Amino acid sequence: MNGFYTLFYKEWLRFWKVNVQTVLAPVLTALLFLMVFGHTLRNSAEPYPGVGYSAFLVPGLAMMSVLQNAFANSSSSLMQSKMTGNIVFVLLPPLSYREFFFAYLLAASARGLVCGAGVLLFTVWFVNLRFEHPWWIIVFGVLGSGIMGVLGIIAGMQSDRMDQLSAFQNFIILPLTFLSGVFYSLHSLPPLFQGLSHINPFFYIVDGFRYGFFGVGDVSPWLSASVVAVCLAALSVLTLYLIRTGYKLRH
Amino acid sequence: MVPAIQVEQVVKRYANLRALAGVDLEIAQGEFFGLLGPNGAGKTTLISVLAGLSRATSGTARIMGHDVVQQYRQARRALGVVPQELVFDPFFSVREALTIQSGYFGLRNNSAWIDEVLHNLDLTEKADTNMRRLSGGMKRRVLIGQALVHKPPVIVLDEPTAGVDVELRQTLWRFIRRLNEDGHTIVLTTHYLEEAEALCGRIAMLKKGEIVANDTTQNLLKRFSGFYVQLSLEPHVLPPTLMPLLKHETESGFQLALKDYAEVEQVMATLRVAGAKVIEMEVVQPDLEEVFVKIMNQESA
Ligand SMILES: Nc1ncnc2c1ncn2[C@@H]1O[C@H](COP(=O)(O)OP(=O)(O)OP(=O)(O)O)[C@@H](O)[C@H]1O
Ligand SMILES: [Mg+2]
Numbered sequence: 001m002n003g004f005y006t007l008f009y010k011e012w013l014r015f016w017k018v019n020v021q022t023v024l025a026p027v028l029t030a031l032l033f034l035m036v037f038g039h040t041l042r043n044s045a046e047p048y049p050g051v052g053y054s055a056f057l058v059p060g061l062a063m064m065s066v067l068q069n070a071f072a073n074s075s076s077s078l079m080q081s082k083m084t085g086n087i088v089f090v091l092l093p094p095l096s097y098r099e100f101f102f103a104y105l106l107a108a109s110a111r112g113l114v115c116g117a118g119v120l121l122f123t124v125w126f127v128n129l130r131f132e133h134p135w136w137i138i139v140f141g142v143l144g145s146g147i148m149g150v151l152g153i154i155a156g157m158q159s160d161r162m163d164q165l166s167a168f169q170n171f172i173i174l175p176l177t178f179l180s181g182v183f184y185s186l187h188s189l190p191p192l193f194q195g196l197s198h199i200n201p202f203f204y205i206v207d208g209f210r211y212g213f214f215g216v217g218d219v220s221p222w223l224s225a226s227v228v229a230v231c232l233a234a235l236s237v238l239t240l241y242l243i244r245t246g247y248k249l250r251h
Numbered sequence: 252m253v254p255a256i257q258v259e260q261v262v263k264r265y266a267n268l269r270a271l272a273g274v275d276l277e278i279a280q281g282e283f284f285g286l287l288g289p290n291g292a293g294k295t296t297l298i299s300v301l302a303g304l305s306r307a308t309s310g311t312a313r314i315m316g317h318d319v320v321q322q323y324r325q326a327r328r329a330l331g332v333v334p335q336e337l338v339f340d341p342f343f344s345v346r347e348a349l350t351i352q353s354g355y356f357g358l359r360n361n362s363a364w365i366d367e368v369l370h371n372l373d374l375t376e377k378a379d380t381n382m383r384r385l386s387g388g389m390k391r392r393v394l395i396g397q398a399l400v401h402k403p404p405v406i407v408l409d410e411p412t413a414g415v416d417v418e419l420r421q422t423l424w425r426f427i428r429r430l431n432e433d434g435h436t437i438v439l440t441t442h443y444l445e446e447a448e449a450l451c452g453r454i455a456m457l458k459k460g461e462i463v464a465n466d467t468t469q470n471l472l473k474r475f476s477g478f479y480v481q482l483s484l485e486p487h488v489l490p491p492t493l494m495p496l497l498k499h500e501t502e503s504g505f506q507l508a509l510k511d512y513a514e515v516e517q518v519m520a521t522l523r524v525a526g527a528k529v530i531e532m533e534v535v536q537p538d539l540e541e542v543f544v545k546i547m548n549q550e551s552a
Contacts, residue, residue: 006354085334088338092303092304092327092332
């Protein structure tokens with residue numbers, strides 16, 4: 001059991017021990033969204049030919065769950081550890097900055113993916129879901145949870161108090177995920193908003209993820225995967241640098 | 252033999268405050284070392300620099316010869332720190348906390364040692380209790396356990412006995428003493444000076460980020476040489492010539508500060524001449540508290 005594995009395991013336990021709040025609750029939220037939106041908008045035009053609105057909605061909701069929970073995991077874990085002071089337990093041992101980074105990242109990804117899989121597991125019975133390109137589903141699941149795990153680490157390091165983290169969550173994460181095309185296809189938007197959506201990296205994650213299910217999307221999955229991978233790599237480099245310099249972790 | 256701890260010209264600034272103002276300190280392997288100083292002197296700051304929790308503004312620190320920044324892995328492996336703040340992870344039980352902590356150090360199959368630590372800290376019964384359900388003193392004991400899981404050669408305890416009951420304090424010191432006898436270097440901060448006096452072979456005193464004394468405990472006690480004589484007189488009047496020696500007066504008598512035993516003779520002679528009868532006399536040795544207070548006042552004068 002090396003340091004990295006232990007830290008990952010600890011982070012995993014931290015959310016798994018309270019899985020009612022950390023997994024079940026988000027899955028339930030997604031189901032409520034599906035019921036309400038799926039019902040009210042059931043007669044709207046098919047977003048893609050042959051794909052009903054409810055079916056269209058499910059991958060988006062699953063991805064939203066992945067994104068929000070991956071972010072919540074690393075950010076709240078770090079922020080709470082800093083606030084309560086028990087961060088010293090991971091700062092005192094000889095863990096390298098890479099081990100630190102990947103352990104938090106992997107645990108965050110894991111929670112995001114568990115939540116996303118949970119949403120799919122509960123919804124697949126009610127909607128007519130297809131799984132055209134399972135590999136794209138996995139690729140975007142991993143990329144999406146990864147990017148949010150990294151953002152969560154940054155937010156957790158940056159925040160010293162709950163309200164700072166909430167601000168991060170409410171003013172950045174929530175708008176970007178809601179406006180990423182979870183609830184609609186870009187083509188239904190006026191041109192200005194279509195253009196704006198293209199600078200939202202989460203749009204590519206949702207679109208690529210949905211492509212994995214239906215084989216259609218607003219842009220090519222290759223383009224989406226490239227955009228997201230570049231963002232993930234850039235954010236990871238930044239975060240590794242921050243951890244190495246001890247930003248807001250070591251005075 | 253490399254020193255257990257070697258600190259050279261360490262400065263730590265917080266904005267416009269100099270928490271450490273160029274500290275030099277060397278602690279040999281196997282020492283039982285006391286780091287004393289009033290609140291805000293910089294003890295915890297110095298420990299944080301050693302532990303890598305905080306980075307020195309300038310200067311270097313080494314643990315067992317390993318630089319705490321350049322060779323942080325070796326340095327941290329050699330160091331066990333009991334933090335001053337009572338921190339804990341509410342998600343885990345006592346045993347989980349200790350097992351996870353050993354895992355961070357890359358140790359597997361450490362349960363025999365963990366059991367021994369639990370036993371010595373009188374925590375065996377609470378091993379499977381969640382951290383949240385422990386009393387404050389028990390939480391502190393777990394913190395001590397967490398610092399010991401990897402059997403570090405150098406153990407730093409930042410006020411380990413704050414809030415720990417008398418009985419356990421005894422057990423704890425026995426355990427720490429045994430670790431010291433087994434070769435572990437112990438560094439201790441405490442505000443209980445009797446504790447430091449009884450345990451530490453050498454003591455450094457820190458004040459406003461500077462070391463103002465660093466000597467063996469014996470030498471420190473001797474340094475402000477002299478002792479006190481507690482006298483009860485009949486009548487309760489001190490001859491004026493002895494007034495300069497008076498440290499303080501109580502209802503029952505006078506306490507005089509003397510430099511050596513020869514002075515006792517003179518005092519007695521003076522009393523005889525003045526016709527004062529000695530009802531009771533007691534020699535009081537200075538304790539560390541006395542020395543501490545003197546050093547702290549002296550430097551500010
Ligand atoms: N994170 C920080 N930011 C700003 N100032 C700090 C910080 N940590 C400590 N200080 C300041 O540094 C000085 C030394 O503090 P330190 O905690 O080292 O004292 P100490 O000797 O451990 O005191 P105590 O006996 O109360 O534990 C104090 O003036 C304190 O206010
Ligand atoms: Mg302190």
